[in-house]
Amino acid sequence: MNLISNLKEIKKKISGQILFNEYLSKYSWFNIGGPAKVIFKPKDLNELSVFLKHLKGYNKIKILGVGSNTLIRDGGFDGIIIKLGKSFSHISLFDNNKIIAGTSALDKQVSNFALHNSLSGFEFLSCIPGSIGGGIKMNSGCYGNDISKILVSVQAMDMEGKIRVVNSSDIKFSYRKCNMKKDLIFVSATLLGKNDNSKSIEKKINELVERKKIDQPSKIKTCGSTFKNPEKNKAWSLIKESGCAGMSVGDACISQKHCNFFVNKGKARSKDLEDLIKKVKNAVLNKTGIELELELEIIGENL
Numbered sequence: 001m002n003l004i005s006n007l008k009e010i011k012k013k014i015s016g017q018i019l020f021n022e023y024l025s026k027y028s029w030f031n032i033g034g035p036a037k038v039i040f041k042p043k044d045l046n047e048l049s050v051f052l053k054h055l056k057g058y059n060k061i062k063i064l065g066v067g068s069n070t071l072i073r074d075g076g077f078d079g080i081i082i083k084l085g086k087s088f089s090h091i092s093l094f095d096n097n098k099i100i101a102g103t104s105a106l107d108k109q110v111s112n113f114a115l116h117n118s119l120s121g122f123e124f125l126s127c128i129p130g131s132i133g134g135g136i137k138m139n140s141g142c143y144g145n146d147i148s149k150i151l152v153s154v155q156a157m158d159m160e161g162k163i164r165v166v167n168s169s170d171i172k173f174s175y176r177k178c179n180m181k182k183d184l185i186f187v188s189a190t191l192l193g194k195n196d197n198s199k200s201i202e203k204k205i206n207e208l209v210e211r212k213k214i215d216q217p218s219k220i221k222t223c224g225s226t227f228k229n230p231e232k233n234k235a236w237s238l239i240k241e242s243g244c245a246g247m248s249v250g251d252a253c254i255s256q257k258h259c260n261f262f263v264n265k266g267k268a269r270s271k272d273l274e275d276l277i278k279k280v281k282n283a284v285l286n287k288t289g290i291e292l293e294l295e296l297e298i299i300g301e302n303l
């Protein structure tokens with residue numbers, strides 16, 4: 001299939017943006033990443049479906065949320081990046097205790113919406129800088145909660161442009177993981193809360209946000225935790241114990257405040273971060289015998 005000529009056909013039928021060779025650095029919290037062959041920003045659900053139906057059989061497609069867990073390689077992405085925009089960021093109340101949210105809504109926006117509707121259970125989302133879509137994929141969470149605990153169902157589009165509804169009870173969630181098929185694009189989610197007192201919800205949000213400020217660095221170019229915590233261990237502690245605290249490669253370094261947060265302090269390339277990741281992984285394995293597993297995701301091509 002000739003991708004570019006196919007896309008020119010699709011362009012006549014839709015009004016969403018199709019961009020060629022645009023750098024992906026602004027789509028990742030690391031502020032790193034080479035160009036994508038194509039970026040598609042559908043105007044709405046129907047356009048997304050038309051687009052996918054047209055591209056039937058083409059499978060180098062990756063959906064991005066806000067890129068707070070994704071390191072994009074210096075060679076960019078040799079395929080199509082799909083980025084959901086405004087029409088996927090709706091948030092509404094349903095049945096008095098449920099929230100239906102588009103997957104490009106930010107976790108923090110959903111947490112605020114829940115607060116204003118006196119629904120508890122969503123407080124932890126105010127500490128996570130991602131989107132609802134990324135949150136479901138990663139089963140994101142903190143301080144004893146994660147998204148699997150509030151998820152009722154996900155509405156997702158498959159690569160044939162068809163909508164499916166997947167109940168949370170049919171999804172296997174584990175620590176920072178869910179087993180939903182890689183080729184599903186989540187478009188909205190139904191989340192369940194508990195009617196509660198807004199003052200106590202607000203208090204809990206403030207406490208969690210304050211705790212997060214103390215525990216983790218902010219206002220830096222990072223994707224949060226680099227590695228998952230191994231069972232009965234903390235990745236940051238193993239990294240520290242293995243003498244990696246001050247390690248760096250080029251402009252890629254380890255946060256002084258939190259050893260599991262890797263940072264682009266200026267002009268780091270993806271390769272610098274990947275080299276730093278390898279160095280730390282080896283050091284921890286040699287010192288402790290524990291093999292760290294990545295929490296952040298690396299996508300794209302090497303230069």
Ligand SMILES: Cc1cc2nc3c(=O)[nH]c(=O)nc-3n(C[C@H](O)[C@H](O)[C@H](O)COP(=O)(O)OP(=O)(O)OC[C@H]3O[C@@H](n4cnc5c(N)ncnc54)[C@H](O)[C@@H]3O)c2cc1C
Pocket residue numbers: 029062063064065066067068069070084103104127128129130131132133134135136137138139140141142184185186187217218222223224225297
């Ligand atoms: C400062 C900082 C603090 C953080 N703290 C936490 C924390 O406390 N707890 C925690 O769990 N995480 C934390 N993270 C990591 C990150 O914010 C979460 O993993 C977040 O949920 C990722 O969401 P995103 O929209 O940025 O996803 P992205 O990085 O854009 O994507 C992540 C994955 O989700 C998939 N995805 C995204 N949207 C969709 C969709 N609509 N349909 C299907 N798949 C999709 C992508 O393909 C990719 O595989 C932190 C990150 C930072 C930068």
